[in-house]
Amino acid sequence: MDVAAIELKNITKRFGKIVANNNVCLSVYRGEILSLLGENGSGKTTLMNMISGIYFPDEGNIYIDGKEVVIRSPKDAFDYKIGMIHQHFKLINVFTAAQNIVLGLKSKEKFDIKTVSKQVKAISEQYGFDLDPNKKVYEMSVSEKQTVEIIKVLYRGADILILDEPTAVLTPQETQKLFAILRRMRDAGKAIIIITHKLHEVLALSDKVAVLRKGEYIGTVNTAETNESELTEMMVGKKISLNINRSEPKDLVDRITVEGLTCINPEGIKTLDNVSFSARSGEILGIAGIAGSGQRELLESIAGLQQIENGSIIYHNPKTGADDELRGKSPIKIRDLGVRLSFVPEDRLGMGLVGNMDIIDNMMLRSYRKGKSIFLERKKPKDLAERIISDLEVVTPSAQTPVRKLSGGNVQKVLVGREISASPTVLMAAYPVRGLDINSSYAIYNLLNQQKEKGVAVIFVGEDLDVLIELCDRILVLSSGKVSGIVDGRGADKSNIGLMMTSYSGGEAYENV
Amino acid sequence: MIVTLLLCIVVTQLILFVLGFSSNNTFYEFINAAIIQGVPLLFGATGEIITEKSGNLNLGIPGIMYIGGISGIVGGYLYENSTAAPIGALCIIIPLLSSFLGSALMALIYCFLTVTLRVNQNVTGLALTTFGVGIGNFLGGSLLKFFGRTGSISLNKIAPYFKAKLPFADSLGNFGKTYLSFGFLAYLAIIIAICASFFLNRTRAGLSLRAVGENPATADATGINVTRYKYLSTIIGSMIAGLGGLYFVMDYTGGAWTNNGFGDRGWLAIALVIFAIWRPTSAIFSSFLFGGLYMLCIYIPGLSSSTTELINMLPYVVTILILIVISMRNKRENQPPASLGLSYFREER
Numbered sequence: 124m125d126v127a128a129i130e131l132k133n134i135t136k137r138f139g140k141i142v143a144n145n146n147v148c149l150s151v152y153r154g155e156i157l158s159l160l161g162e163n164g165s166g167k168t169t170l171m172n173m174i175s176g177i178y179f180p181d182e183g184n185i186y187i188d189g190k191e192v193v194i195r196s197p198k199d200a201f202d203y204k205i206g207m208i209h210q211h212f213k214l215i216n217v218f219t220a221a222q223n224i225v226l227g228l229k230s231k232e233k234f235d236i237k238t239v240s241k242q243v244k245a246i247s248e249q250y251g252f253d254l255d256p257n258k259k260v261y262e263m264s265v266s267e268k269q270t271v272e273i274i275k276v277l278y279r280g281a282d283i284l285i286l287d288e289p290t291a292v293l294t295p296q297e298t299q300k301l302f303a304i305l306r307r308m309r310d311a312g313k314a315i316i317i318i319t320h321k322l323h324e325v326l327a328l329s330d331k332v333a334v335l336r337k338g339e340y341i342g343t344v345n346t347a348e349t350n351e352s353e354l355t356e357m358m359v360g361k362k363i364s365l366n367i368n369r370s371e372p373k374d375l376v377d378r379i380t381v382e383g384l385t386c387i388n389p390e391g392i393k394t395l396d397n398v399s400f401s402a403r404s405g406e407i408l409g410i411a412g413i414a415g416s417g418q419r420e421l422l423e424s425i426a427g428l429q430q431i432e433n434g435s436i437i438y439h440n441p442k443t444g445a446d447d448e449l450r451g452k453s454p455i456k457i458r459d460l461g462v463r464l465s466f467v468p469e470d471r472l473g474m475g476l477v478g479n480m481d482i483i484d485n486m487m488l489r490s491y492r493k494g495k496s497i498f499l500e501r502k503k504p505k506d507l508a509e510r511i512i513s514d515l516e517v518v519t520p521s522a523q524t525p526v527r528k529l530s531g532g533n534v535q536k537v538l539v540g541r542e543i544s545a546s547p548t549v550l551m552a553a554y555p556v557r558g559l560d561i562n563s564s565y566a567i568y569n570l571l572n573q574q575k576e577k578g579v580a581v582i583f584v585g586e587d588l589d590v591l592i593e594l595c596d597r598i599l600v601l602s603s604g605k606v607s608g609i610v611d612g613r614g615a616d617k618s619n620i621g622l623m624m625t626s627y628s629g630g631e632a633y634e635n636v
Numbered sequence: 637m638i639v640t641l642l643l644c645i646v647v648t649q650l651i652l653f654v655l656g657f658s659s660n661n662t663f664y665e666f667i668n669a670a671i672i673q674g675v676p677l678l679f680g681a682t683g684e685i686i687t688e689k690s691g692n693l694n695l696g697i698p699g700i701m702y703i704g705g706i707s708g709i710v711g712g713y714l715y716e717n718s719t720a721a722p723i724g725a726l727c728i729i730i731p732l733l734s735s736f737l738g739s740a741l742m743a744l745i746y747c748f749l750t751v752t753l754r755v756n757q758n759v760t761g762l763a764l765t766t767f768g769v770g771i772g773n774f775l776g777g778s779l780l781k782f783f784g785r786t787g788s789i790s791l792n793k794i795a796p797y798f799k800a801k802l803p804f805a806d807s808l809g810n811f812g813k814t815y816l817s818f819g820f821l822a823y824l825a826i827i828i829a830i831c832a833s834f835f836l837n838r839t840r841a842g843l844s845l846r847a848v849g850e851n852p853a854t855a856d857a858t859g860i861n862v863t864r865y866k867y868l869s870t871i872i873g874s875m876i877a878g879l880g881g882l883y884f885v886m887d888y889t890g891g892a893w894t895n896n897g898f899g900d901r902g903w904l905a906i907a908l909v910i911f912a913i914w915r916p917t918s919a920i921f922s923s924f925l926f927g928g929l930y931m932l933c934i935y936i937p938g939l940s941s942s943t944t945e946l947i948n949m950l951p952y953v954v955t956i957l958i959l960i961v962i963s964m965r966n967k968r969e970n971q972p973p974a975s976l977g978l979s980y981f982r983e984e985r
Contacts, residue, residue: 198859213854215847217968225840226847227858234840261968 126189128153128314129174129205129283134183136169143169147183147340149333151283151314156305158325158346159318160358161335162413162621164586167318168210170335171285174316175207176200187283206276207285210292212268214260220267221256224275246277250307265390266297273304284308285316290324291415294392302328320358320413322351322625336360351622359588359621367568367593369612370576372406377439378549378580379425379449379462384434386420386604394420396604398434402549404441407571407581409595409612411588413624417604418584422551425462425582427454438462441548463547475538478527482508482519485526486541511540515566532563539567543574550574553584568594588617600624664814666928666935672818672888674927676701676880676898678825680905681912681919682832683877688909689836690869691849692750693977695761697877698902699768700742704878705885706772707738709893712794712886713779727794731886732879739878742768743871751866754979765902776893788892795891798883819887821879828876832916845869849973852980862980880905904930907955913962913970926951 127150136144144166151157161167172178174185176197184191187203194200200207214223221240232238240256247254254270263271269289276284286305290298305328309315319325325332326346334341334357341357379402386395395417402408410418423429425436427449436449438460449457476485486504508522515536519529526534539555552571556564571594575581585591591598595612600623607623680701687694694700711734716722746764749755779789798819805816836842847855848865856862884898885891908926912918933939933947962970 197857201859213851213857215850215854216974217850217971218843218847222843226843227855227860228840230840234838234843259968 127151127186128188130186130189131170131174132184132186134170134173134180134185136166136173136178136180142338144173144180144335145338145340147335149340149343151316151331153282153312153314154309155331156309156315156317156329157343158329158332159316159335160320160322160325160332160354162320162337162358162586162588164337165335165358166338167335168287171207171287171316171318174200174283175205175285201279201281203283204281205283205285206279206281208269208272208276208287208289210287212272214268214271216261217259219257219259220254220263220271220274223260223271224256224278228279243274243278246274250277250304250311252304265292266294266301269293269301282312283314283316285318287318288320289317290319290321292390298324320625322354322622325354326351334358351625352618355618355621355625358625359617361617367565367590368572369594369596370572372403372575372596374405374578375403376405376441377401378404378441380437380439381421381425382435382437384421384424384436385432386417386424386429387432388420394604395424398601398604398606400599400606400609402580402582404548404578404580405575406596407575407583407594407612409591409598410582410584410601411591411598411620411624412601414586416601416624418553418601420604421601422553422582422584425449425457425549425551427452427457438549461546461548463542463545463550476526476534479525481523481525482512482517482537483522485537486511486544489541489545507541507544511537511544515540515570536563536566539570543570546577547574547579549580549582551582551584554586555583556590557586564590588620592617592620661810662935664810666931668814668817669931669934670924670928671815671822672927673930674923674925675818675822675825676884676888676901677905677908677926678829678919678923679880679883680877680902681908681923682825682829682916683873683875683880684906684909685873685912685914685916685919686832686836686845686876687870687873688914688976689845689849689973690866691852691973691975691978691980692746692866692870693757693761694743694746694764694870694873695758695906696742696746696764696768697761697874697906698900699765699772700739700874700877701881701884701902701905702768702772702898703738703742703881704735704875705881705898706775706893707878708732708735708882709789709791709885709891710734710775710779712791712891713789716791716793717783722793724797727797731794731798731882735878735882736875739874739881740871742878743874744867746874747867747870750979751863751870754981757977757979769896772898773895776895779893788894791886791891795886798886799890819883821883821887824879825883826920828879829916829920832876836916846973849975852975853982856980856982866980877905904951907952910972911951911955911958913958914972929954 130150132148134144134147135142147170159167159170169178173180174194176194176199179195185194186192192203194203215226218226221236221243224243225236225239243254243256246252252270252274254267254274258267260268260271269292289301293301305315305317317329329346331343332346332349332354333343334354336358381401382399384395384398385393388394398417398421410421412418420429424431431450438447438449440447440460447460449462477488483501483504486507487499490504505522511517512519512522517529517533517536519533526537529537535555539552542550550571555567571581571583583595592612592615597609598612598615598620599609600607600620602624610620680697684694684697708731712727712731715726715730742764746760749760750757776789780787798821800819801817805812808816836846844855844860845865848860848862852862880901881898884901885893889897904926908919908922911926912922929950930948932950933944936947939947
């Protein structure tokens with residue numbers, strides 16, 4: 124076909140100073156599957172949200188069937204027959220599949236849920252879905268819920284479909300089933316865009332691949348004419364020098380040894396699969412991986428917050444010299460041994476700090492048990508809060524300011540500062556620089572380095588490969604819950620790590636493609 | 637739904653038969669009284685169910701029912717005093733409209749605070765109840781003084797229109813006396829409850845409304861105007877609940893106002909919503925049951941005053957039992973709307 128179903132020309136989107144998409148061009152034809160590939164934070168979802176009407180582009184034009192269009196709301200997107208299936212399902216749990224599918228649709232026809240069920244059945248049969256329209260959503264598996272979402276957009280007549288990381292929550296078998304359906308939809312003449320960062324899926328499914336890197340449009344290639352290493356290079360780019368100070372590790376002693384660690388989430392999927400490694404005092408161990416590859420579960424297992432299916436975590440206690448098994452110990456006991464976790468989740472206040480309490484009270488969250496009398500001892504936490512404020516240059520009117528009123532970077536400094544102040548022997552930091560500006564990021568890097576020089580075993584989970592390579596002594600690469608390798612931070616090859624992150628697992632599920 | 641109604645009648649008749657009461661007039665009186673007591677509760681509960689289905693937990697209902705009653709009284713009083721020969725239709729329409737107006741204004745305050753300004757729903761509701769009861773008593777106590785009169789309010793000309801029975805009720809013996817001898821508002825309560833059930837379960841708008849109460853973010857994403865649904869359902873729900881107050885002052889007390897006369901019926905209506913597990917049709921039968929429990933102490937001879945209070949507790953005790961049972965059975969359909977009591981705002985991205 125000559126005219127693209129949807130074409131983006133020079134799309135730019137900024138959030139404040141951050142450029143989420145810069146000059147992106149993209150086109151998809153009917154009867155074609157396009158993969159949109161990129162690392163976390165490369166702007167894939169932002170771009171797709173502009174097509175589905177959630178964001179409005181600052182610059183650039185969108186064409187549908189060659190005609191320029193303006194998409195201002197999700198409703199406009201529906202009208203142009205664009206349907207987006209989000210990563211997080213938007214379904215009403217107590218409604219049936221059919222009720223969810225018809226929800227919000229305006230029609231002059233008499234409302235009869237039985238007719239809707241029949242129509243849903245017809246769509247299911249056409250594309251090979253397996254769905255009972257009268258099943259309640261709360262009784263459904265993740266894959267069934269996804270099916271409801273897809274049928275929902277098809278029922279609304281969508282012929283341009285966007286799927287945001289549809290396989291992230293699926294088992295390999297379910298993924299295969301989904302891919303078969305997507306191919307059938309492609310053959311029926313629909314234009315499909317699938318957002319993903321799994322290379323093997325890209326190669327197995329799509330006709331074309333468009334690559335984004337840090338908001339920049341890198342290019343589009345035909346899947347048949349490319350291979351994994353070329354795509355990886357497009358995705359991660361050339362190495363950038365950051366000049367983070369990195370001292371040579373001294374007095375390396377094993378501090379934590381993890382053996383065969385396996386965790387299973389409530390959906391029955393292995394979040395960690397036979398993970399083994401050791402963290403040593405006096406070095407920073409980096410953990411690299413696509414978001415959701417098991418980083419969170421790994422840290423939480425060590426901190427005692429995860430149900431562990433199998434394996435052991437041995438802590439080599441520097442004070443007593445004994446080897447302690449951490450599995451089965453309560454989080455408080457583990458903390459008392461000197462293992463500290465500073466986790467910065469997507470919403471920074473979610474774990475570790477209480478937004479409505481001031482900085483001093485948040486310090487006390489970790490220390491109030493120490494007091495002997497029934498009254499709280501406020502002097503020490505106050506000193507600590509003031510020390511953190513001056514040492515880490517936390518911008519706040521006073522130590523009595525509620526934490527939620529601070530900016531994101533300052534909140535993180537408070538959190539990291541508190542964990543470091545307990546002089547831990549193991550410090551785990553997950554995404555400690557998430558959303559921080561450059562100066563604050565370097566302040567955090569320096570803090571971690573200081574801890575390392577003091578002989579602390581630091582575990583650093585990061586998103587940016589450049590940072591990991593410059594900061595860490597060793598980098599453990601996770602891929603779908605498995606360790607795909609441990610590499611030396613010095614002289615590590617960025618595209619090699621990128622490849623390890625994306626293409627370790629699930630190989631056998633796609634071999635018949 | 638009509639089946640439910642017929643079932644109510646059959647069940648009560650059966651109880652009568654089994655207990656050998658078939659000729660006992662006292663028991664017929666009791667059933668009749670239970671229904672009369674049940675009507676204000678049914679109005680309140682239906683209104684509150686519609687409101688809660690949008691995710692708004694309106695604890696202002698007791699106050700709103702007071703306002704619904706006093707507004708009707710004020711409207712009726714002004715009309716009765718403005719003309720020497722009141723017209724029949726206006727005698728009904730004017731109190732109805734003024735009751736609607738009063739309840740709707742209260743609901744509007746509630747919505748503005750909780751939906752637009754996102755104030756805590758419980759605090760707002762409780763404040764509205766206190767406010768409504770206060771305003772009701774203030775107007776009830778001082779209405780006559782405004783006009784330079786003394787005595788107590790009694791709308792002799794208007795109330796009979798609200799109390800008018802079905803013309804053939806008396807000719808049908810005990811059955812007629814027990815089930816057909818109510819003013820039109822009693823039948824309206826049942827009709828509204830049945831319509832509400834139909835609306836919630838069989839219409840597009842009803843589906844959307846339930847979606848708003850379950851998960852407003854999802855409803856929003858499918859293009860449903862969450863704010864509009866919350867405002868409309870709360871206002872319409874309040875107007876229905878206000879009718880309960882109107883029924884009480886016009887039919888039950890026959891056009892007279894006594895301060896605090898409405899008592900705790902508003903809270904009983906809220907308990908009834910839980911008892912009926914958010915189903916208007918279940919509320920019909922339950923309201924008569926609650927009405928019966930409310931009146932029970934009068935029909936049991938020789939009670940001391942403390943025992944009377946214990947019997948009056950029964951509706952609340954039953955509600956607590958129901959809460960325990962539904963939470964133990966843990967069936968998703970019987971749970972309150974998932975976002976009940978929570979404010980919704982589309983997050984700033």
